[in-house]
Amino acid sequence: MRIIIIGCGDAGISAAFSALRENPKAEILVIEKKGYFYPKCPLPFVLEGDVKIEDIVTPLSKLFANSGINYETDEVVGVDTENKVVQTKNNRFTYDCLIIATGSKAVIPPIKGVNLEGVYTLKTLEDTKKIMQRMEKSKEAVIIGGGFIGCETAASLTNKNISTTIVELLPNLLSPQFDANFSRIVENKLNENGVRMITGKSVDEIIGKDEVEAVRVGDEIIACSLVIMSVGVRPDVEFLKTIEVGKFGIKVDEKLRTSAKGVYACGDCIRIRFMVTNEPQQSGLGTVAERAGHVAGLNAAGGDATFYHTLNSMITKIFDLEIGVTGMNETMAKERGYKVVSGIAKGLSKPKYYPGGKELITKLIYHANIHKLLGAEIAGYEGVDGYLNLASMAIQKGSIMDDMLRFRYCYAPPICSAPNPMIPATENAYRKLRRRR
Structure with a gap:
């Protein structure tokens, strides 16, 4: 069985190694026009010098060394899905299963002078x-x-x-x-x-x-x-002629199968769905690309995995400020007709008496009628990722206010504050609901 993967970003690498683990006997070929891999997320931080270019770049020869995965440094110009052929600038390859992981391109706004040097x-x-x-x-x-x-x-x-x-x-x-x-x-x-x-x-x-x-x-x-x-990205799929592509990218099902038999797709080039509303969208998140690659690779190699789409969980650091979001914010929910109530908790990352505590603000968005958690926004100077991931899991599990109020958490003064900020934020939302009655 030959599996060809087009593209070697986060999704392509994840797909290659996932396919190898699922079917060690499969012949796996990765086609990438660059001879190296690098993650995209660190690039803004490379500019400052916190991260060195040489630390994020891995040659494909090193990446796939002794793995059993083969690679070609070439550019794909077309795919014949009927005859199962991938055409590159310099060669042509047949496949049994194909995984498209070509990622996205930057959007160039139509502004006069956009082609000037600098x-x-x-x-x-x-x-x-x-x-x-x-x-x-x-x-x-x-x-x-x-x-x-x-x-x-x-x-x-x-x-x-x-x-x-x-x-x-x-x-x-x-x-x-x-x-x-x-x-x-x-x-x-x-x-x-x-x-x-x-x-x-x-x-x-x-x-x-x-x-x-x-x-x-x-x-x-x-x-x-x-x-x-920096105005957005679009799927890199111009070379595809016989695979269905929509506004947000290649159309895939829950197994990441495309409209062509034996062809899967993953990463920034696919149309995914927002887990809360089931709306179609494109995702440029590395976490989504990695998970989609895992599912596509496993399924192409004979497995049976399901891709559960995205909550748009995002986090960043601006100077010393950490800020993140998951699920729907309050504005988004109201625009979609949800009756919502939000709760905000302001506090410190450690108890007031313990040195080093830093400001932390947590906002939770709940459905006002069924009390279901819809989204969270968190900002602070340490620990934001942990609280945000907790909120993400709570949304995925369909948690309601009572679940959050009964939540049992760990606590030690040198590490975190008590109560967990999810609880006072939920209590704040609950008080607002009571006042509405």
């Missing part, structure tokens, strides 16, 4: 290297887009003493993932560190002769020698 996206290792070279002679930068990558990049550039402006079309940064009150926590942190933010407006023009010299936002001209565009 204007980049931050999606690939090559982008990162170009930006780092440009940073050496840049004193001012403009970031188009105030999402996770835009905010992370702004922090990195600021820490390298580059005066940075974020221009975001929506009213708040990190929208629509966070409610406005949590977006403001990030905006305040960026402002404290000297990052300028322009929201509710777009960059109308990038100005320069050969190299970028400024951008125009409405009537304002902002001088800069570096522009980074």
